[in-house]
Amino acid sequence: MQLKRILVPLAGTSVDPEVIRVAIGLGKPAKAEIVAIHVIEVRWNLPLDAILEPESERGEGVLDDAVKVAEQAGAHIETELVQAREAAAAIIDTARDRKSDLIVLGMPFRKRLGRVYVGKTVQGVYVGAHCAVLAYRQEETR
Amino acid sequence: MSDRGDNGRKDNPDAPSLEERATHSGTKIGDRRVRIVRPAASEFRRHGGHYVATTRVDAPQGKLGRAYQGVRRVLFGARLTSEEEAGERLSKKTGLAIMASDNISSSAYATEEAMRVLAIAGGAALALTMPIAIAVCVVLAVVILSESRVIRAYPNGGGSYIVAKDNHGVIPGLIAASALLIDYVLTVAVSSAAGVAAISSFIPAVHDHRVLWALGLIALLTLGNLRGIREAGVIFAAPTYVYIVSLLGLIAYGVFRILSGDVPDAVVPRDAFEPEGLELLTPLIVLRAFASGSVGLTGSEAIANGVPNFKPPESRNAVITLVWMGAIFGTLFLGITYLATRIGIAPDQSELETVNSMLTRSLVGDGTPFYFVVQISTAIILLLAANTGFSGFPRLASVLADDRFMPRQFAFRGERLAFSFGIIALALMSAAVLAAFHGSVTELVPLYTIGVFAAFTLSQSGLVRRWWRLRNPGWRLSMFINSFGTIVTGTVLVVVVFTKFFYGAWMVLLVMPILVGLLYAINRHYTNVHDSLTLDRPDEPIPRLKPPVVIIPVARLDRATLQAVAFARSISPTVRAVHIATTAESAKEFDRRWKRWTNEVPLDVIESPYRSLLQPLLRYIEAIDKRDDRPITVVLAEFVPRNWWEWMLHSQTALRLKLSLLFRPNTIVIDIPYHTEDTGHGVTPREPEDSSQ
Numbered sequence: 001m002q003l004k005r006i007l008v009p010l011a012g013t014s015v016d017p018e019v020i021r022v023a024i025g026l027g028k029p030a031k032a033e034i035v036a037i038h039v040i041e042v043r044w045n046l047p048l049d050a051i052l053e054p055e056s057e058r059g060e061g062v063l064d065d066a067v068k069v070a071e072q073a074g075a076h077i078e079t080e081l082v083q084a085r086e087a088a089a090a091i092i093d094t095a096r097d098r099k100s101d102l103i104v105l106g107m108p109f110r111k112r113l114g115r116v117y118v119g120k121t122v123q124g125v126y127v128g129a130h131c132a133v134l135a136y137r138q139e140e141t142r
Numbered sequence: 143m144s145d146r147g148d149n150g151r152k153d154n155p156d157a158p159s160l161e162e163r164a165t166h167s168g169t170k171i172g173d174r175r176v177r178i179v180r181p182a183a184s185e186f187r188r189h190g191g192h193y194v195a196t197t198r199v200d201a202p203q204g205k206l207g208r209a210y211q212g213v214r215r216v217l218f219g220a221r222l223t224s225e226e227e228a229g230e231r232l233s234k235k236t237g238l239a240i241m242a243s244d245n246i247s248s249s250a251y252a253t254e255e256a257m258r259v260l261a262i263a264g265g266a267a268l269a270l271t272m273p274i275a276i277a278v279c280v281v282l283a284v285v286i287l288s289e290s291r292v293i294r295a296y297p298n299g300g301g302s303y304i305v306a307k308d309n310h311g312v313i314p315g316l317i318a319a320s321a322l323l324i325d326y327v328l329t330v331a332v333s334s335a336a337g338v339a340a341i342s343s344f345i346p347a348v349h350d351h352r353v354l355w356a357l358g359l360i361a362l363l364t365l366g367n368l369r370g371i372r373e374a375g376v377i378f379a380a381p382t383y384v385y386i387v388s389l390l391g392l393i394a395y396g397v398f399r400i401l402s403g404d405v406p407d408a409v410v411p412r413d414a415f416e417p418e419g420l421e422l423l424t425p426l427i428v429l430r431a432f433a434s435g436s437v438g439l440t441g442s443e444a445i446a447n448g449v450p451n452f453k454p455p456e457s458r459n460a461v462i463t464l465v466w467m468g469a470i471f472g473t474l475f476l477g478i479t480y481l482a483t484r485i486g487i488a489p490d491q492s493e494l495e496t497v498n499s500m501l502t503r504s505l506v507g508d509g510t511p512f513y514f515v516v517q518i519s520t521a522i523i524l525l526l527a528a529n530t531g532f533s534g535f536p537r538l539a540s541v542l543a544d545d546r547f548m549p550r551q552f553a554f555r556g557e558r559l560a561f562s563f564g565i566i567a568l569a570l571m572s573a574a575v576l577a578a579f580h581g582s583v584t585e586l587v588p589l590y591t592i593g594v595f596a597a598f599t600l601s602q603s604g605l606v607r608r609w610w611r612l613r614n615p616g617w618r619l620s621m622f623i624n625s626f627g628t629i630v631t632g633t634v635l636v637v638v639v640f641t642k643f644f645y646g647a648w649m650v651l652l653v654m655p656i657l658v659g660l661l662y663a664i665n666r667h668y669t670n671v672h673d674s675l676t677l678d679r680p681d682e683p684i685p686r687l688k689p690p691v692v693i694i695p696v697a698r699l700d701r702a703t704l705q706a707v708a709f710a711r712s713i714s715p716t717v718r719a720v721h722i723a724t725t726a727e728s729a730k731e732f733d734r735r736w737k738r739w740t741n742e743v744p745l746d747v748i749e750s751p752y753r754s755l756l757q758p759l760l761r762y763i764e765a766i767d768k769r770d771d772r773p774i775t776v777v778l779a780e781f782v783p784r785n786w787w788e789w790m791l792h793s794q795t796a797l798r799l800k801l802s803l804l805f806r807p808n809t810i811v812i813d814i815p816y817h818t819e820d821t822g823h824g825v826t827p828r829e830p831e832d833s834s835q
Contacts (some may be wrong), residue, residue, distance in 0.1 A: 023326045039175075049163050049176045056178065057188050064187070079183070084168075084175035093175060 001132075003032045005099040008077075009091045010038050010043055011126070012062040015070045017069045026102070034077040036066040037094055040086040048083060051088035056081070060115050072103040088124025102132045109138040160186055160193060163463035202209035205494055215268055221662035235465050241448055242529030244329055244441025246386065247523040250709040251336050252278070252438030253482055255587055257489045259403060259431040261415040265488060270428060270437075275479035277473045278435045281630055285442050286468040288602050288627030290461045291620055292446045297457040302601035303381035303538060307545075309604035309611075318600040319542055320657035322443070324650055325593030326535035330528040330572035330585045331333065331579070333360045337524035343499035344517050344817035351579040357573050367532040368560055381522035386470055388516050392478030396505050400484055409500040409508075430553065430641040436634055438475055440594045442467065444530045446601075448537055481505070493584060496520075512641055531572065536564025544683035546668035547661040556610030569576040578766070588645035596654075602627040687713035690775040690810065693766060695759055696721045696745070696800065697779075699735055702816035706779035709741055709814050719745045720735035720762055724753045755795060756802055767808065775810040776803060780814045 009021045010016045020036065029036050038059040042048055054059070056117040063079035084090030095103050098100050103125055110117040162179045181187075186193040202211040232240060260267040296304055302322060307315025334356040342349040363462050396824050399406060421427065445464045452459040481487075487500050499517060506512045536552070540561050543553035556562030603626050609621040640649055692710040695791045696719045698704050710717045718747060719736070723729035729747045736745045750758045767774045780796040783789055796813065 048174060049165060053188070053191055057190075059178075060183060060188055063183075067184075081178040081180070081773070082175050083163075083178065085172065089168055089170070089173040090175040093166070093173060096169070097166065 001101070002029055003101045005031060005098060005100045005102075006032050006034045007091070007095045007098060007103045008036045008066075009068055009103065009105060009121070011057060011087075011106070011121070012038070013106065013108040014127055015106035015108045015136070016066060017038040017060065018138065019104055019136050020066050020069045021073055021135075023104045023136070024070060024073050024077075024105070026134075028075075029064070030072050032101075034075065035094075035098060035100070036063055036070075036074070036077050036082045037082060037091065039090045040060045040081070040083045041087055041097060042083050042085060044085065048085065050083075052083070061076070076139050087121045088128065091125050092128045092130070095099070095129060100131050100132060103129055105133060105135045109140050111120055114122045147163055150820050153253075162735055202664065229711050232451050233460050234451055234466075237452055237463045238466055239382040239526065240533055241444045241451070241530060242463060242470070243382050243442070243523055243526035244333065244444055244528075245438070245467050245526035246441075246474065247336075247520075248438040248440060249389070249478060250340065250498055250520045251496065251583060251587075252435050253479045254489050255437050255584070256431045256435035256479075257482070257497060260423075260433050260583060261489055261491075262421050263427050265415075265417045267423045267427070268483060268488060270423075271430065271479050271483050274428070274432050274435050275476055277432060278438055279476060280753075281436065281634060282442065282468055283471060283519065284630045285439060285598060285628050288598075288605070288624050288631075289442060291605055291624055292462045292601055293449055293457050293464065295608060296446075297449055301443055301538070302405055302597035302604075303541065304527045306597075306600040307610075309809055310600065311609040314600050314604070314735075316595045316658045316661050317654065318546065319538065319547070319661065320591035320654045321446070321596040321600075322538055323535060323593075323657065324653060325440065325590070325597070326538070327568060327571045327575055328586060328593070329531035329534075330360060330363070330568060331356075331576040332583060333524045333526075333528035333531070334363075334591055335527070335576060335579075335581045336570070336583045337521045338581060339493060339496055340499070340517055340521040340524060343365045343495045344514065346494070349494065349792040353577055356522050356576050356581045360528070360569055360573050360576070361527065363528055363532055364565060366557065367536075367704050368562055368644065382526055384515070385519040385523040388475050388512070388519050389478070392502060392505060392512075392516060393474070393481065396481040397477070397502075397503065400481070406485060406504045408486040408488070408835040409503045411488055411500065411570070412494050413492040413573060414488055414489050415444055426641065429637050433591065433638040433641045434587060435636070436591050436595075436638065438471065439634075440591060441527065441530050443594060443597060443601075444534045447534050451533065451537070464743070481531060486545075493582065503717070506651070528572075531568060532565060535568040536561035539564040539567070540663065545665075547671075548663045549664065578790050585646065588642040588647050589650050591638045592635070592642075592647055592650045593654075595631050595638060598631035599628060599635050602631055612720045641695070644654055680686075688772050689716065690773045691770050692764060692777055693763060693776045694719045694734075694743075694777045694779070696796065700812070701733075701738060702779040705816055706777050706814040707740075710775075710777045711743070716744050718766070719743050720759065721745060721747045722750050722755050722758050723747055724750060756798060759799065760802055763806075773808050773810055775812060777812045777814060780813050780815050782817045784818050806824040 003026055006023050008019055010019070018116050020034075023034050026032070040052055040059055041053045042050060046052075059081045060061060063081060067079060080094065081108065082090050082094065093098075093104065105122050105125060107118060107122055118135075122135055126135065160180065160182055164179060166175050166177060168174050185196055185199045188194075202208045230564040253271065253275065256266055256278075258269050260270055260274075288581045292301065292305055296308075298304075306318040333584055337359055338348060338352045338355045339412060341355070342352060348355055420424055445460050446468065449456050449460045452463070478501065482501050484502065486506050487497055487504065489497050490500075492597070496522060498515075502513050502516045506516075539548050540551040544551055548798065551563040552561065554561070554563060558639050560681070560767060563623055571735075575586070606621055606628060609617040609624065614620075632636055632750040639651070649652070690713070692714045694703075694706050694710050694717065696706075707717070707719065714828040719730050721729075721736070726749055729749045733745065734748045746762070750757050763774060763776065778796045778801070781792065783792065803809050
């Protein structure tokens with residue numbers, strides 16, 4: 001399968017740099033276009049296009065770091081900052097609009113009640129995406 | 143799609159912004175999303191409700207720019223952000239090296255300067271050097287005690303200038319500031335001259351080119367300081383401590399030899415003073431020797447002036463450094479003076495060798511490694527002393543610039559957070575003084591001490607008034623200390639002025655009032671400008687202006703003219719073009735072409751029989767201006783060539799006209815550049831053609 005467009009949602013967790021490197025590795029053979037996306041979830045009591053300064057700043061920081069990781073790996077990536085009510089839906093719709101072949105999701109290693117915890121965004125994208133989805137779980141921390 | 147401004151308000155939708163928000167519908171109802179598009183995100187980052195320019199904004203473009211930037215990086219180091227200032231602060235150890243080096247290094251020549259005056263009265267008079275040194279140290283102790291009060295009362299620095307201005311008023315403040323500015327310039331000049339003198343003591347060939355050597359040293363210091371104060375401290379801290387340790391070692395060794403009865407033979411100077419003396423030993427000579435020896439007190443104000451340079455707690459660290467400085471200087475000065483007088487060292491009339499060099503040679507022998515350690519570390523610490531001027535002058539100048547007494551440029555911090563403008567100004571002035579006085583320490587010293595004692599006296603007396611006014615707990619003790627300080631420093635000032643007046647002190651007394659007047663005049667200018675620019679109230683409404691009268695000087699009918707006319711019509715319906723022709727034929731020809739091209743913009747053609755261009759244009763603009771009360775706007779079409787060297791092939795008429803109109807009131811000048819790659823922003827000429835002009 002030739003990967004032409006890869007979408008990499010980033011949440012600003014410790015797994016982000018690894019996910020970027022994985023996406024670059026996967027996209028290298030076909031020189032795929034890689035887009036890193038950060039979704040700011042807007043609470044229902046605020047308008048969707050509300051100016052959320054701290055969240056926007058954090059989002060830009062997450063995407064800037066991603067660009068730096070990509071540059072270190074010798075690749076160029078695009079970035080996109082999005083505000084939506086629910087991250088999963090926004091990721092799926094962005095992937096559809098951008099005609100992405102693959103979504104690479106990162107999961108930080110977390111446990112709840114003794115089991116590895118998979119967040120609702122990862123579950124939502126896994127279930128709802130039209131394209132292939134790769135979930136990269138971080139190595140267990142000791 | 144919705145466009146919003148940075149504050150969440152609905153802005154003019156036509157106004158471009160650094161951020162656009164586009165709403166996209168989702169697959170399901172309620173899955174709408176807003177895409178935040180920031181095309182210049184890598185150059186302007188959001189932070190705390192505003193934009194912060196990133197390093198990419200300053201990144202040079204083009205090979206030449208990158209090469210220039212590369213050279214700057216090598217010379218001055220990487221740029222520092224404003225937030226990194228705290229990291230540039232000084233610890234007590236580096237603070238001592240940077241700020242106290244001036245005072246400590248005075249021990250390298252203070253003994254000699256006192257001896258040189260006494261030697262005029264004969265060899266026997268040199269015995270008075272020790273009592274004079276003790277008197278100088280007593281004054282130093284008083285100064286240090288008083289300066290520690292200054293630091294506690296004014297932890298934000300500024301030193302004598304701030305203290306005098308706050309408590310005595312603006313003019314005394316400016317007198318203190320001028321005195322200090324002059325003194326910092328002299329610190330650099332004297333210290334670099336003395337540094338070269340130390341080198342020439344063991345490399346005599348240097349003496350013949352001492353001005354050039356000293357200028358080279360000033361250049362080196364300028365470069366070091368432009369890199370930033372912390373790096374300057376790191377570079378120079380080690381030699382300061384080497385000097386202190388080696389001199390203390392020398393003194394300990396000398397005292398040991400004397401106490402053990404092994405007094406060495408004194409090295410005889412190559413050009414000795416007359417042993418019988420040329421003058422009688424009078425009180426005046428003793429006072430002059432004291433005034434010359436007081437050169438050792440210079441530099442003790444630098445710490446009080448630069449308190450904010452220290453790491454927190456700034457005041458405490460500054461006071462500790464000040465006390466250390468006094469203790470070290472006192473020990474070295476008294477030790478050197480004791481050994482020199484006890485062994486019988488006499489100064490060299492032609493400054494061929496320093497007293498310290500002869501003393502070291504007498505004790506440890508000629509050409510021994512220890513001799514070179516002492517001489518080299520002396521030369522280096524004298525350079526560091528010059529560095530005190532580099533840390534004091536720019537900071538004081540920035541404080542004065544903030545108070546609008548000096549040009550604003552002195553308050554700007556460079557890429558390395560150093561006050562680059564002040565550093566360069568100081569370097570140039572001290573180089574000029576050094577060259578004017580042929581790099582001679584003895585010629586420069588009479589100018590030196592007046593400034594510092596004038597500043598001391600003003601700040602001490604200022605504090606007396608402050609304690610009296612505030613009457614805080616413990617005010618009586620503080621007032622007593624500062625009153626005593628005022629009397630002591632004031633007395634020394636009078637002695638220095640009186641005894642050194644004809645030896646060069648008159649120059650300082652002449653320059654100081656001129657400088658005060660200059661600072662005052664600068665302040666008046668800034669105050670006038672401020673008064674005329676300040677809004678009467680914070681919610682001042684934006685005035686509504688009528689569209690201006692637009693005049694377009696036209697040289698020829700081409701794409702650049704077309705673009706300028708199109709722009710002029712976009713800002714006002716009242717547009718007139720004017721063409722200066724050199725002959726009647728070319729005037730008629732241009733008028734014909736213009737009318738064939740457009741009837742929408744009236745054209746005035748002026749024939750200039752003497753081929754002058756600017757004057758007829760300026761008179762025309764004046765004539766139009768008199769007939770209409772609306773502001774005149776001159777729209778200039780300017781062709782911008784692709785390469786810099788192509789500039790020389792064009793007459794630069796637009797540039798000359800811009801300069802002529804720069805100071806004309808009620809006139810707005812708008813430049814419409816036309817680049818060769820421009821397409822006229824969608825406007826196409828109906829008849830592009832060249833006129834004969």
